[in-house]
Amino acid sequence: MKNVLVTGGAGFIGANFVRYLLKTDPDMRIVNLDLLTYAGSPENLKDLPDPDRHVFVQGDICDAGLVDRLLADYGVDTIVHFAAETHVDRSILGPGAFVQTNVVGTFTLLDSARKAWLTEKRVDGPVRFHHISTDEVFGTLAPGEPAFDENTPYAPRSPYAASKAASDHLVRAYGITYSLPVTITNCSNNYGPYQFPEKLIPLMVANAASGQPLPVYGDGQQIRDWLHVEDHCEAIHLVLQKGQLGQTYLIGGDNQTPNLVIVNTLCEIMDELQPATAPHSDLIRFVADRPGHDRRYDVDTRKIKAELGWQPRHTFREGLLETVQWYLEHPDWVTAIRAQGGYQDWIDKNYAKR
Numbered sequence: 001m002k003n004v005l006v007t008g009g010a011g012f013i014g015a016n017f018v019r020y021l022l023k024t025d026p027d028m029r030i031v032n033l034d035l036l037t038y039a040g041s042p043e044n045l046k047d048l049p050d051p052d053r054h055v056f057v058q059g060d061i062c063d064a065g066l067v068d069r070l071l072a073d074y075g076v077d078t079i080v081h082f083a084a085e086t087h088v089d090r091s092i093l094g095p096g097a098f099v100q101t102n103v104v105g106t107f108t109l110l111d112s113a114r115k116a117w118l119t120e121k122r123v124d125g126p127v128r129f130h131h132i133s134t135d136e137v138f139g140t141l142a143p144g145e146p147a148f149d150e151n152t153p154y155a156p157r158s159p160y161a162a163s164k165a166a167s168d169h170l171v172r173a174y175g176i177t178y179s180l181p182v183t184i185t186n187c188s189n190n191y192g193p194y195q196f197p198e199k200l201i202p203l204m205v206a207n208a209a210s211g212q213p214l215p216v217y218g219d220g221q222q223i224r225d226w227l228h229v230e231d232h233c234e235a236i237h238l239v240l241q242k243g244q245l246g247q248t249y250l251i252g253g254d255n256q257t258p259n260l261v262i263v264n265t266l267c268e269i270m271d272e273l274q275p276a277t278a279p280h281s282d283l284i285r286f287v288a289d290r291p292g293h294d295r296r297y298d299v300d301t302r303k304i305k306a307e308l309g310w311q312p313r314h315t316f317r318e319g320l321l322e323t324v325q326w327y328l329e330h331p332d333w334v335t336a337i338r339a340q341g342g343y344q345d346w347i348d349k350n351y352a353k354r
């Protein structure tokens with residue numbers, strides 16, 4: 001059995017990953033460390049498959065004593081690190097929390113792993129620190145510029161992206177300086193179930209379902225690549241099994257799409273599923289753009305495909321349809337998770353009409 005510490009496993013991607021591992025890999029026992037900030041919730045961990053292989057611990061990745069104890073008590077040999085502050089808009093209003101969790105928290109985990117695995121040699125057999133990062137560390141692309149790849153220089157432009165870039169640098173430095181066995185993945189925008197409804201897709205679905213405005217930043221022509229969260233989980237699992245130590249892999253869905261096209265597509269899907277309130281596109285409101293808003297991201301995924309044989313399984317349209325259906329079928333989840341985020345205040349403050 002492998003003993004995996006998943007950090008941030010009550011958030012969007014972390015909770016999907018916990019489910020994915022429990023479902024697909026009987027050799028994994030999971031300790032799930034999550035602070036349960038506004039973005040994480042026990043609601044995301046209900047009805048887990050094979051729950052006896054999962055232990056939840058509420059706590060802070062910046063708490064070195066706690067992390068040391070968990071590594072020792074559970075004989076942790078693998079760390080999969082998702083925990084982070086993740087919303088760019090919140091990083092503009094309050095960057096301190098991003099530096100604390102994303103930089104200091106990652107440092108704390110790395111240093112605990114170094115002590116447990118390299119200094120005290122608590123684990124026989126292979127160990128691995130896998131760090132989850134974002135394509136936003138590479139900055140922004142002009143139209144027609146080639147996609148980011150593993151050799152693209154870092155050029156983060158928001159406090160969120162800068163804090164993630166700093167954490168990537170620390171992970172790489174621990175790999176080189178101390179020979180800590182590390183891997184990093186930088187992924188494009190994820191979508192799927194359990195995403196906090198402040199992010200584009202669940203925000204639009206939740207608002208459209210309740211007849212609230214659909215706020216679109218600026219001209220809505222910001223381009224992102226989109227990947228279904230299950231495809232991301234499968235890629236991470238493959239990197240854990242076969243990824244080369246010290247390497248970075250970019251992950252994406254080959255779905256470059258402008259935000260406004262996503263919003264219109266979601267409205268079309270909503271029109272099909274809830275014709276009584278169509279056309280949902282009447283709810284679209286253009287609002288003032290985010291300061292420093294990156295114009296375009298795109299990722300070159302040839303390395304992970306060639307080296308590890310990974311391929312995304314979901315097509316974007318089908319994945320979006322499934323995702324919209326999931327949010328519509330889980331209105332209680334939407335209500336519960338919104339209630340923990342001071343959500344309406346946040347919307348009122350940040351999505352003022354242009």
Ligand SMILES: NC(=O)c1ccc[n+]([C@@H]2O[C@H](COP(=O)([O-])OP(=O)(O)OC[C@H]3O[C@@H](n4cnc5c(N)ncnc54)[C@H](O)[C@@H]3O)[C@@H](O)[C@H]2O)c1
Nearest residue numbers: 008010011012013035036037039040060061083084189190
């Ligand atoms: N969502 C995306 O599209 C995307 C894309 C690429 C990379 N990523 C990266 O994937 C990871 C997960 O993203 P997500 O969208 O699931 O985030 P999320 O905001 O949904 O969840 C983050 C989780 O981390 C927990 N957390 C925050 N601070 C913590 C702390 N100090 N100690 C312990 N737990 C803490 C929260 O409670 C929450 O459960 C992040 O590292 C993010 O940078 C996300």
